[in-house]
Amino acid sequence: MPVHVVWEITLACNLKCGHCGSRAGKRRANELSTLECLDVVRQLAAAGTREITLIGGEAYLRRDWLEIAAEIARLGMHCGLQTGARGLTRERIEAAYAAGVRAIGVSVDGLRDLHDRLRGVPGSHDQAIRAIRDISDVGIEPGVNTQINALSMPQLPLIFDEITAAGAKYWQVQLTVAMGNAVDNSAMLLQPHQIIDVVDNLAELYHRGRDIGFRVLPGNSIGYFGRHEPHWRSLSSEITHWEGCTAGETTLGLEADGTIKSCPSLPKSHYAGGESRSVSIDEALRNLSHRTVRRDGNRGRxxxxxxxxxxxxxxxxxxxxxxxxxxxxxxxxxxxxxxxxxxxxxxxxxxxxxxxxxxxxxxxxxxxxxxxxxxxxxxxxxxxxxxxxxxxxxxxxxxxxxxxxSAERQCPHCGAAKDTKPAVDETLQRAVQMSIDEMERHGRRILEIAGLPGAETSSPE
Known part of the structure; x- marks a missing residue:
């Protein structure tokens, strides 16, 4: 079931990003018509899709993008937009809200100088930050998407400060991946061993964000396992973890020419299930079923x-x-x-x-x-x-x-028995008790000043 669909509705773009995997810029010669797009929306709704994120290129450069968004919302699916925000005016944001768009993610890849350099257009950083504020003012939940590479990695804490100050509510972070323009500019790619510093730093920012109601969301390219996994993979009180790539299972990607792929980022040469002009969404899913990570027979290398x-x-x-x-x-x-x-x-x-x-x-x-x-x-x-x-x-x-x-009696990482109780940090326990005692003293002092009963009575443990 294609629960979440990411749909490139046009490849037209007004930025010149040095890391763009799709090499966006010009429209595809054979992009779907409005009627064809609306038919795809109806097929996705019938297939059980719950969320569609519109991307490009730059989605709002397509004249009928609001009509497509409105049909998504009319059929009860959550409609989001991912944007570089160059030219995303307040009027366009208000029109998006009226059409039913309820989440907009703005790309911010660094502080001003770095962002403008990576995005290839001077002034694009300031437009992105302004868009975050406008999105919040209009009533749509603003988010930010950041590409992590060798250039942006040192700026992650400063990006965090900047986007939270602008009013962003969530931050999806993902690695710059070796595709398209990023291959041409491969010096910007992280080396694998640097992922340790990236994850450790993001974990610290995750906890900072949690304390102020801001959510750091590691993308599918960030992780996996290790000591931070229980925190940021768990969106509820239940402890969860990375459970494998869902491309072609619960995730689907669409290109502007109608290509149906198991993931929006993957090349059609290996991961396309057909084109919407010749096959239905259901047929494409069946064509992709043997290429999911649980069915492709890959045993790893x-x-x-x-x-x-x-x-x-x-x-x-x-x-x-x-x-x-x-x-x-x-x-x-x-x-x-x-x-x-x-x-x-x-x-x-x-x-x-x-x-x-x-x-x-x-x-x-x-x-x-x-x-x-x-x-x-x-x-x-x-x-x-x-x-x-x-x-x-x-x-x-x-x-x-x-x-x-769960089948092992001893942890293979530390050797402890499975039923071992976690050690109590006595220093922390003493500090907590001291804080409780201090709060009780303040409480009794307040009662004394107010002349209320209970000033001489200690609170129960």
Whole structure:
């Protein structure tokens, strides 16, 4: 069931982003007509879709985008918009709200100088920040989407401060992935071993945001597992974790020419189920069913092929791994993988060996190299997981807060028994008790000043 659909309704764009995977700019020659788009909306509603996010290019450069948005809302689906915001005026935002758009995510990829450099247009940063404020004023929940790469990584705390001050309510962060323009500008790509600092820094910002009602949402390319996973993957009180790529299962992507893909970011060469002019949404889903991560027969390669979490994770984000070697199943941008290797004095780097063609969603070719800390090449045989793959439910270890198989008696990460009670931090316990005692003293003092009864009575424990 295509629960969430991301739909590129035009490839026209008024920015010139150096990391754009779709190489957006000009309209596709054969973009769907208004009537064809409205038919697709009705098919998606019948298929059980709950949310459609309109993207481009720049979606609002298509003249009938409000008509499409209104039909999405009329059929009871949540309509969102992802935008670079250059030219997203308050009038356009008000028109979007009237049409039924209820969430708008604005791309902010750095502070002013860096953002304008990455987006290729001077002044685009100021327009994006202004749009966040206008979106909030109109009554739509404003969010921000940020590409994390070697240039933007050092600015993440400052971006956090800037967008929260502007009124953003959530922040989706994702890696700049080696596709399209980003292959041409590959120096901006993060090296896999840098994912440790990225995730640790984002986790700190996640907790800062939680305290002020601001949500940091790691995209599918960020993670996986490790000590931060229980916090940001859990959207409710239930503790959850990454459960594998949902491309073609609950997620679907559409291109402006009607191409139906298992994910909006993946190349049609491997992940298209047909075009809407010739096949229905239901037919496309059936065509894609054997290419989902649970049915494609991929057993993983390198560290992923040996990973303790493979049967749950199945190699993380398909997009991240496919663009490196034109096949999925080996994802070096994994927190668990990078931290495991780092403890052995190892790290991974990517090296470009082939450019990408000059076409949308084109991929080049990269080699994933295992190195020692001094930069010398290490044999791949020493870069595998030393914990055996496990099937079944994962639970949190009460001692180290890492995920472990519910079938194991001892945690493979710290060695503690599964039923071990978490150690009590006596220093923290004393500090909490002191705070409680202090609040009780203040309470009694207030009662004394007010002349109310109870001033001499201690509060029960």
């Amino acid at each position: 390198s560290f992923c092929g040996s990973c303790y979490y493979w049967n749950t994770c199945r190699g993380g984000c398909t997009w991240v791994s496919h663009v490196l070697e034109s096949r999925r199943g080996d994802n070096p941008y994994c927190y668990y993988r990078a931290t495991t290797l780092a403890r052995r004095g190892l790290r991974e780097k990517i090296v470009k060996v082939a450019d990408a063609p000059d076409e949308p969603f084109a991929v080049g070719r990269f080699k994933v190299r295992l190195e020692r800390a001094d930069g010398s090449i290490a044999p791949r045989s020493i870069g595998l997981d030393d914990k055996r793959r496990k099937r079944g439910r994962l639970i949190l270890c009460p001692s180290c807060d890492e995920y472990m198989s």
